[in-house]
Amino acid sequence: MTTQQLTTQIHSKKSFLCIGLDVDLTKIPQHLLVSEDPIFEFNKAIIDATHDLCVSYKPNTAFYEAYGIKGWQSLQKTINYINSNYPEIFTIADAKRGDIGNTSSMYAKAFFEDLNFDSVTVAPYMGKDSVEPFLAFENKHTIMLALTSNEGAFDFQTKNIDGQELYKVVLETSKSWKNAENLMYVVGATKAEYFTEIRKIVPNSFLLVPGVGAQGGSLADVCKYGMSDNVGLLINSSRGIIYASNGTDFAEKARTEALKLQQEMAEILG
Amino acid sequence: MTTQQLTTQIHSKKSFLCIGLDVDLTKIPQHLLVSEDPIFEFNKAIIDATHDLCVSYKPNTAFYEAYGIKGWQSLQKTINYINSNYPEIFTIADAKRGDIGNTSSMYAKAFFEDLNFDSVTVAPYMGKDSVEPFLAFENKHTIMLALTSNEGAFDFQTKNIDGQELYKVVLETSKSWKNAENLMYVVGATKAEYFTEIRKIVPNSFLLVPGVGAQGGSLADVCKYGMSDNVGLLINSSRGIIYASNGTDFAEKARTEALKLQQEMAEILG
Numbered sequence: 001m002t003t004q005q006l007t008t009q010i011h012s013k014k015s016f017l018c019i020g021l022d023v024d025l026t027k028i029p030q031h032l033l034v035s036e037d038p039i040f041e042f043n044k045a046i047i048d049a050t051h052d053l054c055v056s057y058k059p060n061t062a063f064y065e066a067y068g069i070k071g072w073q074s075l076q077k078t079i080n081y082i083n084s085n086y087p088e089i090f091t092i093a094d095a096k097r098g099d100i101g102n103t104s105s106m107y108a109k110a111f112f113e114d115l116n117f118d119s120v121t122v123a124p125y126m127g128k129d130s131v132e133p134f135l136a137f138e139n140k141h142t143i144m145l146a147l148t149s150n151e152g153a154f155d156f157q158t159k160n161i162d163g164q165e166l167y168k169v170v171l172e173t174s175k176s177w178k179n180a181e182n183l184m185y186v187v188g189a190t191k192a193e194y195f196t197e198i199r200k201i202v203p204n205s206f207l208l209v210p211g212v213g214a215q216g217g218s219l220a221d222v223c224k225y226g227m228s229d230n231v232g233l234l235i236n237s238s239r240g241i242i243y244a245s246n247g248t249d250f251a252e253k254a255r256t257e258a259l260k261l262q263q264e265m266a267e268i269l270g
Numbered sequence: 271m272t273t274q275q276l277t278t279q280i281h282s283k284k285s286f287l288c289i290g291l292d293v294d295l296t297k298i299p300q301h302l303l304v305s306e307d308p309i310f311e312f313n314k315a316i317i318d319a320t321h322d323l324c325v326s327y328k329p330n331t332a333f334y335e336a337y338g339i340k341g342w343q344s345l346q347k348t349i350n351y352i353n354s355n356y357p358e359i360f361t362i363a364d365a366k367r368g369d370i371g372n373t374s375s376m377y378a379k380a381f382f383e384d385l386n387f388d389s390v391t392v393a394p395y396m397g398k399d400s401v402e403p404f405l406a407f408e409n410k411h412t413i414m415l416a417l418t419s420n421e422g423a424f425d426f427q428t429k430n431i432d433g434q435e436l437y438k439v440v441l442e443t444s445k446s447w448k449n450a451e452n453l454m455y456v457v458g459a460t461k462a463e464y465f466t467e468i469r470k471i472v473p474n475s476f477l478l479v480p481g482v483g484a485q486g487g488s489l490a491d492v493c494k495y496g497m498s499d500n501v502g503l504l505i506n507s508s509r510g511i512i513y514a515s516n517g518t519d520f521a522e523k524a525r526t527e528a529l530k531l532q533q534e535m536a537e538i539l540g
Contacts, residue, residue: 022373062369062376068384072342098393099332099366100420103292106332114338123368123393125415127422145395150370152397155443156436161429166436173425 001118002139003206006090007230009055014266016231017258018056018092018208020238021046021078022063029246039067039074042250044081046242049251051086053262056234058092058208079115090234091117092143092208098123104133112140119143121186121208124170128177135179141206142183146171146198149188149211171201184208187226189217189235195225204228210236212261219261223268231269237261271388272409273476276360277500279325284536286501287528288326288362288478290508291316291348292333299516309337309344312520314351316512319521321356323532326504328362328478349385360504361387362413362478368393374403382410389413391456391478394440398447405449411476412453416441416468419458419481441471454478457496459487459505465495474498480506482531489531493538501539507531 010016023039032038047057059078064071082089097107097120104122111120112134119141122131134142147157147167157167164172174183187198189211198207207226211217212235219235226233237257245253280286293309302308317327329348334341352359367377367390374392381390382404389411392401404412417427417437427437434442444453457468459481468477477496481487482505489505496503507527515523 024376060369060373060376062367062373062380065380066376066384068380069339069342069346071380072339076339094369096367096369096393097332099330099364100418103330103332106294106330106336110332110335110338110341114336123366123395125393125395125426126366126418126420127425127427129420129422131422148370148396150396150399152399152401155397156395156440157397159431159436159439161431161436166426166429166431169429170426 001090003141003230006055006206009088009090010231011269013052013055013262014269015053015055015262016233016235016265017054017261018058018234018236019046019050019054019241019258020094020210020236021057021059021242022238023242024063025067027243027246029248029250031248037070037074037077039064039071040077040081043074043078045251046254047082047086049255050241050258051089053255053258056090056092057082058094058236060094060238076115079117083116090119093117093120096121096123096145098126098130100126101129101133104130108134108137112137119184121145124174128173131174132178135177135182137182140182143208144170144174144183144185146185147187147191147194149190149217153188168197168201171198175202186210189222192218192221192225195222199226199228204230204232206232206234208234208236212237219264220268227268235261235265271360273411273500276325276476279358279360280501281539283322283325283532284539285323285325285532286503286505286535287324287531288328288504288506289316289320289324289511289528290364290480290506291327291329291512292508293512294333295337297513297516299518299520301518307340307344307347309334309341310347310351313344313348315521316524317352317356319525320511320528321359323525323528326360326362327352328364328506330364330508346385349387353386360389363387363390366391366393366415368396368400370396371399371403374400378404378407382407389454391415394444401444402448405447405452407452410452413478414440414444414453414455416455417457417461417464419460419487423458438467438471441468445472456480459492462488462491462495465492469496469498474500474502476502476504478504478506482507489534490538505531505535
C-alpha cells in the first residue's frame with residue numbers, strides 16, 4: 001500500500017484510527033475459550049465490528065508468540081482474514097525488530113512476504129544497516145521507534161547528544177538512509193507538546209501514536225501539534241477498544257468505543 | 271540455569287564458545303532439503319557434532335520466523351532437542367525484543383516459559399520498564415544490547431551524552447534496575463579495545479560477543495581486555511562454524527571449526 005492510498009482511506013472513512021490487537025487469553029470473553037482458536041475468533045469479531053471506523057489494525061506479535069505455534073497460527077489467520085476481507089486496511093506488525101543486516105532481511109521477509117503485512121515496527125538502536133533491509137521493500141513501510149509512550153522513554157530517548165535529544169538525532173539521522181521515504185515513526189501521545197519539535201524534523205512522515213486512552217494522552221492535543229498536510233497520523237488504541245466489555249457484547253462495545261474516537265477524528269478532519 | 275552453573279560448564283569443557291544457529295535454507299547442504307524439516311535436521315546434526323566443544327547455542331529467531339509456522343516449529347524442536355539431550359547447555363533466544371511492560375511480559379513468557387530458553391536478547395531503547403519484565407524470571411538471563419558489532423553501532427551507540435557514550439550510559443543505567451543480576455550484555459568483538467572501558471562499568475557480568483570470525487574480531491584481543499574472574503565471556507560464532515561446508519560432511523567440518531576455537535579457548539583458560 002502507498003501512503004497516498006492510506007491518506008485516501010483516511011479521508012474516505014473520516015478516521016485515522018488504528019486498533020491494536022493485543023489479545024490476551026486471560027482478558028477475552030470466557031465464552032470464546034471453547035472455540036478451537038479463541039484469539040482468532042476474538043480478532044475476527046472485533047475486525048468485523050470495527051473495520052469501517054478504522055484504517056489500520058496492529059497485532060502486537062508478543063501476544064501471539066506467547067502462545068507458541070498456536071499463537072503464530074492465530075496471527076497468520078488474523079492477517080489473512082484482514083487482507084482477504086478488508087484489503088483497504090493498512091496492517092502493522094508491531095514487532096519492534098532490528099538486528100544486523102542479514103538478520104533484518106530475514107525479519108523483513110517474515111513480516112512483508114510470509115505474513116504479508118503492509119508495515120512493521122522496528123527499533124533504532126543498531127542503526128542504519130539494521131533498518132535499511134526493511135526499507136528496501138517497495139510499498140511496504142517501516143515504523144521506527146522515536147519517542148515511546150512509556151516511562152522508560154526518559155531513560156535514553158530524551159538524553160541530550162550535543163544539544164539534541166536522542167530521539168531527535170534518531171529522526172534526523174534516519175532521513176538520510178536509503179529509501180527513507182518508506183519510514184514512519186512511533187511517537188507516544190503522552191507528550192503532545194513534543195510533536196511541534198518532531199514536525200520540524202519530519203514534516204510529512206506518518207506517525208504511529210500509541211498512548212491515547214489507556215496511557216492517558218489527549219487526541220485533540222496530538223492532532224493540534226502533530227497533524228501534517230496529508231494527516232500523517234495513525235492514532236492507536238488497543239485495550240480501550242478491544243476490552244470495552246468481556247461479555248458476549250464485546251464486539252458491539254468495541255464498536256461503540258471505536259465510534260467515539262472516529263467521531264472525534266471526523267470532527268478534527270472536518 | 272545459574273551463572274555459576276555456566277561458569278562450571280566453561281571450566282569443565284574448557285570452552286566459552288556459543289554457536290549461532292542462523293539457519294538459512296539457501297545455505298544448508300542441498301541433500302537435507304528432501305527431509306520434512308530441513309532446518310531441524312541441520313541443527314540436530316550440528317548440535318550432535320559440537321555439543322562437547324561449546325557451552326551455548328543461540329538460534330536467531332529471525333531465521334525461523336522467516337519460514338512462518340514451519341520455522342517456529344523448527345525452533346521449538348531445536349530448543350526441545352537441546353534441553354532434552356544436552357541439558358547443561360546455556361540456550362539463548364537471539365530475538366532482540368523490547369516493548370512496553372505488559373508486552374515485554376508476553377515476550378518473556380514466550381521465550382522463558384513456552385520455549386524454555388535460558389536467556390533472550392533484548393534492545394535497550396525503550397528503557398527500564400521494557401526490560402524489567404524479563405529480569406523478573408528467576409535463573410533466566412536477559413542479554414541486553416550495549417555495543418553491537420555492525421557499522422550502524424556508530425550511528426547512535428557511540429554518540430556522546432554528557433561526556434559518556436550512549437552504550438556506557440545504557441550499561442551504567444541498567445545496573446540500578448530491579449533484578450539487574452540477571453543481566454548480561456551484547457558487546458561486539460570488532461572493537462576489542464572498548465572492553466577495558468566496559469569492564470570498569472560491569473566488571474563481572476557475562477558478555478555475549480558476536481563478531482569473532484565472519485565479522486573480523488580477534489579472540490585473543492577480546493579475552494585480553496574482556497575476561498573477568500568468572501570468565502564472563504560467551505564468544506559467538508555462527509556462519510564460520512555452521513557453514514564450514516555445504517556438502518554431506520557439513521557436521522564434521524563444523525566440528526573441525528568449533529574445535530579450533532575451543533582449543534584456542536582452552537589455551538587462554540590455561
